[in-house]
Amino acid sequence: MKVTIITVVFNGAGTVRDSIESVLNQTHPDIEYIVIDGKSTDNTAEVVRSYGSRITRFVSEPDKGLYDAINKGIRLATGDVIGLINADDFYHHPQVVEKVVQLFEKTNCDAVYGDVIYVNAENTQKIDRYWKVGEYKEGAFLWGWMPPHPTCFIRRSVYEKLGGYTLELKSSSDYELLLRYIHKHKIKLSYLPEVLVTMRSGGMSNATLKHRWRANREDRQGWKLNGLRPYFFTLFLKPLRKLDQLLPKL
Template sequence: MKVSIITVVYNGAATIRDAIESVLSQTYPDIEYLVIDGHSKDNTTEIVRSYGSRITRFVSEPDKGLYDAMNKGIRLATGEVIGILNADDFYKHSQVVEKVVDLFKKKKCDAVYGDVIYVNPINTEKIERDWKVGEYKEGDFLHGWMPPHPTCFIKRSVYERLGTYTLELKSSSDYELLLRFIHKHKIRISYLAETLVTMRSGGVSNATLKNRWRANREDRQAWRINGLRPYFYTLLLKPLRKIGQVLPKLS
């Protein structure tokens, strides 16, 4: 089972090496690694090219943003399973892909997801959020649930059947895609109960209150795009679920 891993980057020289090293250190032997760069202005391209043929495919050209670049990577991917690892994230350990593939084979599922930790962007040893996702139950999206996008490994056939990331949304296209795949079309998903990805804190949807408000409006739009209606409290619960991820670290 070939696994395609896609890293999308724009001006990510400060962090891209961590992402690349975490992919190249994986013990699973059949990995295709694609790096999609949005024509960076810093030395991102030099860093990526320094790895030579260890990176299967490198594309550097202007794009229409994060999700357009992800779609480009998906179109180029040839693996049976696709994972997306952002340029400021990295896999928690070297056996992540191996364990993911084992679960795909055992469960005969369409997608696998796991847990994630958020760390200080400067000191990556300092954990700021610990997101234990838990097993999915049908209808959980109505109660504010979603799996961490960077931990999701999805069969390429699902993208071919149900589509890729919408460019209508700026920060919630990953939420819309997972809502569409899991809640609307009920693909078969399996939970790998361990931390798969380390993420640096921050990000487009959470950096400011203004951005969080925009993300909430986009989340609502994601339901409309799919012809679905959330409960009145669904999109209030989504950010509130994060409180439990932070509080243990404050004690």
């Protein structure tokens, strides 16, 4: 099974090397690696180009933001399965993709997801949060559930059938896509119960209260875009679920 990994980056010279190394060190033998750069003004492009042909395809040009760049990478992908790893994040160990592929082959699912740890941006050995997701149960989105987006590996055929990331939303396009795929269209999920991705705290998804308020409004818009109606408490439960991630679980 061929897997395409996509990294989207803009001015990420300080962290993108960790992301790249974590992909190139994967044990799965058939990986296509695409890096999409939004025409960075630092030396991101030089860092990426230093890996030469080990990176299958590198595009550096202006875009309309994160989700536009991801869509661009998806259109270029030729793998059976597509995974996304942000320029601030890295795979937790070299067998991540190999284990994900084994689960796809075992269960014939449409998507695989797993757990995440958040680490200090300066000291990646210091764990801030641990997001243990658990098995999906139908209707879980109504109770504030969603899988960690960076751990989601999705078949390319699903993207082709159900569409990519909407550009109508600035920060919740990932939530809308997962809501559309999982809750509305009921794609088949498989859960890999271990940490797949290490994320640096302080990224786009871990931002300020002001950002969370805007994201909450966009989450509601995501339901409307799909002709769906949440419970009155659904979107309040979503951020509250993060409190559980602060408990020591490792």
